[in-house]
Amino acid sequence: xxxxxxxxxxxxxxxxxxxxxLSSSTESDRIQRxxxxxxxxxxxxxxxxxxxxxxxxxxxxxxxxxxxxxxAPRATGxxxxxxPxxxxxxxxxxxxxxxxxxxxxxEVKTGMDIxxxxxxxxxxxDHWLRARLTLAMEExxxxxxxxxxxxxxxxxxxxxxxxxxxTEFGKHNLLHTHVYPxxxxxxxxxxxxxxxGLNEIGMSLDALLPLPFxxxxxxxxxxxxxxxxxxxxxxxFLYLVHSKNLFDLTADLTAELGGSFATGRNGAPLDSDDxxxxxxxxxxxxxxxxxxxxxxxxxxxxxxxxxSGVNEARGIYSLLRYQFxxxxxxxxxxxxxxxxxxxxxxxxxxxxxxxxxVPSEFSTLRLQYNHLDPSQGEVExxxxxxxxxxxxxxxxxxx
Numbered sequence: 427x428x429x430x431x432x433x434x435x436x437x438x439x440x441x442x443x444x445x446x447x448l449s450s451s452t453e454s455d456r457i458q459r460x461x462x463x464x465x466x467x468x469x470x471x472x473x474x475x476x477x478x479x480x481x482x483x484x485x486x487x488x489x490x491x492x493x494x495x496x497x498a499p500r501a502t503g504x505x506x507x508x509x510p511x512x513x514x515x516x517x518x519x520x521x522x523x524x525x526x527x528x529x530x531x532x533e534v535k536t537g538m539d540i541x542x543x544x545x546x547x548x549x550x551x552d553h554w555l556r557a558r559l560t561l562a563m564e565e566x567x568x569x570x571x572x573x574x575x576x577x578x579x580x581x582x583x584x585x586x587x588x589x590x591x592x593t594e595f596g597k598h599n600l601l602h603t604h605v606y607p608x609x610x611x612x613x614x615x616x617x618x619x620x621x622x623g624l625n626e627i628g629m630s631l632d633a634l635l636p637l638p639f640x641x642x643x644x645x646x647x648x649x650x651x652x653x654x655x656x657x658x659x660x661x662x663f664l665y666l667v668h669s670k671n672l673f674d675l676t677a678d679l680t681a682e683l684g685g686s687f688a689t690g691r692n693g694a695p696l697d698s699d700d701x702x703x704x705x706x707x708x709x710x711x712x713x714x715x716x717x718x719x720x721x722x723x724x725x726x727x728x729x730x731x732x733x734s735g736v737n738e739a740r741g742i743y744s745l746l747r748y749q750f751x752x753x754x755x756x757x758x759x760x761x762x763x764x765x766x767x768x769x770x771x772x773x774x775x776x777x778x779x780x781x782x783x784v785p786s787e788f789s790t791l792r793l794q795y796n797h798l799d800p801s802q803g804e805v806e807x808x809x810x811x812x813x814x815x816x817x818x819x820x821x822x823x824x825x
Contacts, residue, residue, distance in 0.1 A: 510549035510559075513818035515604040517541035525806040533621075534808060540564075541812065542603045544572065546820070554578055560602070572602070572625070583634035593624045594644040594668035595686045596729050597708040607727070607745055609794045609810045613761035613776045614731050614741030618704070620653050624688075626664060627651070640672035650690045654733065655702055657691030664690035682710040692735055702735035723749040739765040755782040772801040790814040 519541040526532040541564065548558040560573035575589040592600050598607075598615050610616070615623065628648030635641040650657055650664030657663075666688040673681045686706040708729040715722050728744040741763035749755050757780040764773045780794040796808040 508549075510547040511819035513546045513816060513820040515542075515544040515546070515602075515814075515816045515820075517543070517604055518813040519609070520811040522809045523806060525804060544602060544604060546818075551576070562603075583636070585632045587630040587632065588628075590625065590627045591630070593626050593628075593646055593648065593666055593688075594630065594670075595619075595624050595666060595688055595704070596706045596731065597682075597684060597710065597727065598729060599623045604814055604816065607725075607747060608757065608759055608778055608780055609792055609812045610778075610796070612729070612743035612745075612759070613763045613774060614729070614743055617741065617763045617765070617774070618654065618731050618733050618739055622652075624652065624654070628664070639674075640670075642670045644668040644670075648690075654692070654704065655688070655690035656693045657700075658693060659691070662691035664688060678715050679711065679713045682708075682712075684708040702733060704731065704733045706731045721749070721752050723747070737765060737767050739763070753784050755784060756780070757782070774801070775799045788816045788820070 517540070518538075520538045521534060522536050523534055526534075527536050529535070543563045545561040546558070547560075548556070550556050556577045558573065558575045558577075559571070561569050562572040563569045571590060573589070573591050575587055575591050577585055577587045579585050592602075594600065596615075598612055599619060611621075611623075626646075626648040628646055630644055630646040632642060632644045635643055644667065646664075646666040646668070648664040648666060650662055655664045666686070668684065668686045670682065670684045673683075675681055684707065686704075686708075688704040690702060691700055692702045706729065708727070710725065710727040713724040725747040726744070727747075728742065730740075730742045732740040741761065743759060743761040745757065745759035747755060747757045757778075759776075759778040759780075761776045761778075762774070765771050776799070777797045778794060780792055782790055782792045784790045790813075792810075792812045792814065794808075794810045794812070796806075796810070798806040798808065800806075
């Protein structure tokens with residue numbers, strides 16, 4: 427009987443424990459013996475072999491341990507926390523027009539081109555400052571800084587931005603090229619604000635007003651270095667104020683009303699009308715039926731601008747966007763612009779129609795037709811085909 431009990435005890439006892447009087451040893455002695463056994467096992471089996479098979483592979487790689495059959499993580503170690511979110515947007519454009527095909531320097535001409543490539547980097551600098559950098563390249567030109575923004579929340583409903591950014595004038599001027607509702611800009615934006623839009627170096631103070639509906643107010647102090655505001659003196663700055671108000675009309679319908687005003691010196695002689703005043707108003711209705719958000723959307727957006735100064739100009743556009751299936755959009759737009767004085771006075775009218783196939787939020791194929799009718803010159807017909815794609819960690823777009 428004693429022999430049988432001895433055999434059972436030998437089987438059940440831990441390795442190396444035979445012959446040890448555990449009952450008489452202290453707790454610290456037991457711990458020391460267990461640590462020695464673990465060290466011995468690790469030396470015999472090799473480092474990392476005791477890691478549980480279901481442990482996170484990235485943690486194993488972070489410790490520098492090679493595990494057969496395990497995949498390396500996309501980013502190693504905690505360094506990914508300090509890397510900015512990176513995205514790339516590309517626009518490929520094919521154009522056909524019935525005017526100016528003998529002029530190789532024409533802005534809108536028949537041919538194929540890289541409309542724009544945009545690289546966006548964004549990250550939190552620290553616990554109170556966030557930064558974003560946008561680099562853009564059009565056609566085969568050099569890369570330029572399109573936006574460089576640092577933003578800090580200085581109070582509960584008050585933030586401060588500084589850098590180079592699209593100013594808060596109107597609705598369309600805030601958009602990057604790859605998120606234009608149409609392939610090209612509205613006529614009034616292109617003629618008054620220029621091809622690059624009102625993009626300035628400066629500071630912006632943005633406040634969320636304590637009202638029962640969403641209402642924001644932006645005050646901006648800007649360099650004023652553009653065709654519209656280009657004062658001859660170093661202290662000729664551009665001042666801008668913008669108001670945005672959003673209303674929930676129903677559970678499916680929202681309305682946005684905005685107003686903008688900008689003023690600053692232009693390049694005219696001091697004894698003439700050397701100040702330009704730019705006023706604008708925009709109105710947007712957006713309908714998305716609850717439960718059918720992926721399949722039906724209707725947007726009606728209109729914007730008006732009036733510039734007074736050496737060359738008086740004004741214009742308006744109105745567009746309709748209708749999503750009639752999950753991946754299909756049909757759109758229409760009308761634009762009018764008139765200028766008094768200057769190098770190119772007169773009126774222009776443009777009608778646009780667009781059909782878009784949207785496989786996902788990262789790619790779009792769009793076909794657009796423009797009918798341009800200037801008061802001076804011949805009617806121009808344009809057909810544009812654009813491939814729009816984005817890759818990487820792309821931030822959400824503003825409403």
